[in-house]
Amino acid sequence: MENLSLHDPPPPGDQPPQLPQMIPQLPPQMFTTAAQLLDLTDKKLLVALRDGRKLIGVLRSWDQFANLVLQDTTERIYVQNLYADINRGVFLVRGENVLLLGEIDLDRDDDIPEPYQQAPVEEVFALQKKEMEERKRKEKVRTRKLQGYGFEGDMGVEGIL
Amino acid sequence: MSFFGFDATLPRDRGHQAYKPGFGATPDAFAGLSGRDDDADALDFEDTYDGLGDRLDETDDAFNDDTFGGEPATQQNVAKDFDFSGQTAKIANTLQEEQMLYTARQPPPKASPPKRAAKPARTGYENYAQPDYIPKLEANAGLWGIPPKKASPQPQAHQRQESQGAPIAAESSRKMMSLEEVEAAMRAQSRKPAAPQPQVPQAPQLFAPVPPAQPSPAEFSHQAGFGVPPQILQRPQAAYDQRPLSAPRPPAQAELPPQGVQHPQILQRQRPVQPEPVAHRQAPQQPAAQPQRPPSQPRQILQNPNRLSGQGQPIAQPGPRHGMQQMGPGHQRGPSYPANVVTYPQQILDMSSEERAAHLEAEAKRAKRNYKIHLLSKDNGLMTPQDKNFITRIQLQQLVTATGGVDDQGPEAALAEDFYYQVYSQIRGAPRQNPNQPASQFAQTYLFQTGGRYGNNRRRPRGGDNHIQRMEQQVQRAVEAAKAKPKNKQLVIEGSLGKISFSNAKTPKPLLNIKRTESGTPRPESAARRPSHMHRDPTTADRKVVLKDIENVYSTLMQMEDHERHMPPPLAEDSEPAVVEAHMLWRQTIQSLNEKLWRELKVMEPIIPNSPTPHPFIAILSHPKGKKAVPRIFRHITDQQRITILTMIVVHLDALDVIRNAVPTHLNGIDQPIPASVREDVELFAQTVLPPFFAYLAEAPLNIATGLLGLVLDRTNLTAVARTKIGLLVLTMFVSRAELLRPVPPAPPSAQDDWVQWTELYTRLFDAVEPVLPFVFPGSVNDAEDVYVWQFLAAMGVGASPEQQQRLVLGVKERVMETVAACRALPEEMRARRLGDVNLFMRAIGLDVELLG
């Protein structure tokens, strides 16, 4: 009905006669940060941060900047073919530090991909620290070289997933 | 048996399930936790509640009407007299007030749909906060021994009475009926027809004002510990207790069968459906029943929710966005286990061992997931729907500020703000609802302008090429027309057959070779090179100027298209002066826009012979976006302007990039392939510039064709033109148009002059083209994209004198023979197509490839 009326001749001086028929619109609220985070609320999520950390926790609250509150958070470290979980508790993450949020499929939650094996936190942590230092060192060299060519500033995101 | 196809067995028979921690949470595990549903609520609950509850297939539930009354429950007929305990009555007024309040606090659905959000915090365990709640359940547990079959009648009786408003209801609500009483009541009602949509009252054991308790782990273990069915049964109801959250919870939450409520929640975001709020508002108030009721009565009702976990589930997922719904078994509300949930131990026994194993595995998985969900859910709802709404609104507000409130200003404003999306949805979105509606102007502008946008033409060499097809039709018509004329009979078929049928005839070749070296290759090459050197490498400044010109054209085009959409209603004899004036104004504007466009096209700029830079209009055409503008331009200009543009193009034919750059170059004796970028330009030109050109010419009189052909012959380097696809297409256009116009009885003397002139030009064309005939084909014989050449030859052949026909045959016969030979190795379909191409020409001169064996 509405469509028909759209194409009726309009009253003089009013709307043009050939207004395009409008197909149903996707609601604007679909395209807000809030709508994107709604589904993830109270879900178990993987949160990847810009510094490379990976947190697993339950998203309890958020705001329009995607600042997040995570509960029961563990930090999971994968290094070489080992991994470890460290309990971290509650996190408030400032949005800008977030790389991505991923909803974890509870059915696949416990499947650790090959070839990773659980190892003591200390061991994994130490390995990771070493690896990070190594990477930092390489990064420094690279940055210095790039600067030699005239490149400046932040070369993307530090975090390596 | 059971009413709903669910487990009617007693809890103790389902031992393994009850022990599992978390299993008890089965039905409601999905309810309270995810927050997803509530969130979605916050968005558009009203819009999305689709009335699934009404569509439940209850056909096999033979006792429904006995249970729930023969007519749909309404507030009037069910509400207050439903009172198992008498306690409801005490707070009946309050209930109603609350109901009104709740309703009143609902914002008007349009204004702010989100308001109905449910509090995710409700997990279904709220009831347990009632201090004396659990003890009572325990006490009642002893009564479950009553076989389900017999137990079932009781609620029927109650519901029935209550829906009738019979006095018995009140009575029975206060005391437990005997089995005899129940059966008697059943018999009395058995004749009633079944209600089509029985309203299932909600679980009776809820207290009306349920305190919004968070389930604590302690509570949970409590429940699990009991391991008795009431918990299992009760949860689902609790699941939708959540909904009321924002306003004071209306006591009459129970109105719908759980499916009715839960499904919309699941679906909210995916399926906007007509709002059906009535179902909620008309909530009967009976749920305020209390635990001390005889347990057998609620049981039927309580079991109903179980259905959620099984057959009920699939119902929740109809519709196109089904897939999305299913994306995750993880936190999703909808259970992802198979629909045939086993509820009878017997069923398990009946299964094959694999089935059983699979079933048990699925059960285990489900239980595990549910347990996880339970663990996660303990703090659900920390962020309330109000919080979420608030943030959503902040963001929407920002959007509105940024875009200026698209919603309020109608489609034109939306168009201005959202042009790409709006037009895109019109063009590619829903099919038009009314076939009589004209395709929108946008579709005309963007959809049809390039013929085959959707298919890549290169992949469909013929099907998609509109212009080629139309050209072919025209050539074919010309051929047909020619056949009808007596002159073709002069062609001695046997003679020509004799000439071309001797295979590998080398005789004419030297002749041709000589021609090529003399006038063929070198000439077109140098001819092509010279202008290309002149025209190529325009300075950056030139290029910028041209691009700027093109943008000016586009911006005026868009103004014109916008203006066209604002065309006032057509004038009638009795139109009011204001309308007439609006019309005048509109025409004035369109006129001035037309003039502006014409200036910006720069067609009328003087032609400077031997200028190092191309004419500005030709420069515009050398850019892809300039080419693309042509079909749109043609819709907005007059016939006079169109012929002017055509003339302009024809005069500069060999200066067009698509001809200049597409002349095959010769290096070390080998034809160099045309670069891909040039081929793209050529295709684009054929799809954008030629169609309006062709459309114009298809209706033009002979003198136009004559005049344009004359210009080509006089002003351009024909050998270069003839060796390119665009050049040949243009020539074909002229020649075939003239042949179509040729009158069947020779023209009367008055018109003879025109034809004499045409024939003269034709002969000039023939003589000019003949030397390059062997070189007009693209690539080798294996290149199948040569149909345009055969079209050209066919058009030439139709108008040719017998002598000219012989010369034509001589010129291309090598290619004919090669193609026929090459076709033998081709698959059937391709062979037929290629032979068909050749036959275009052969038939035009009265031959056929079949004759070549």
Place this chain on the structure above:
Amino acid sequence: MNRFFTPFFKTLVDHEVTVELKNDISIRGTLKSVDQYLNIKLDDISVVEEIRYPHLSSVKNVFIRGSVVRYVHLPGAAVDTALLEDATRREAAQASAKAKQG
């Protein structure tokens, strides 16, 4: 800019896209939503070179922060370039009109 891109991405909802992040990871999935910051929500994701990113092995849908996106690879067939060109022309015309006003 968001004014322009959000409507554009709206037409790509439910299409498969690949989002390449600034740390080189590429995630393919069904586009579900894009907001004004160009945060992106993808469903049914798969990760290019999955083995390198064990963290994402059990993740089924993601919210990607707009600021870390390097590229979004779009399905060509779902983009109407002629229309897009005109949309940008309109956008530019409006912007310059506004600039003249203010």
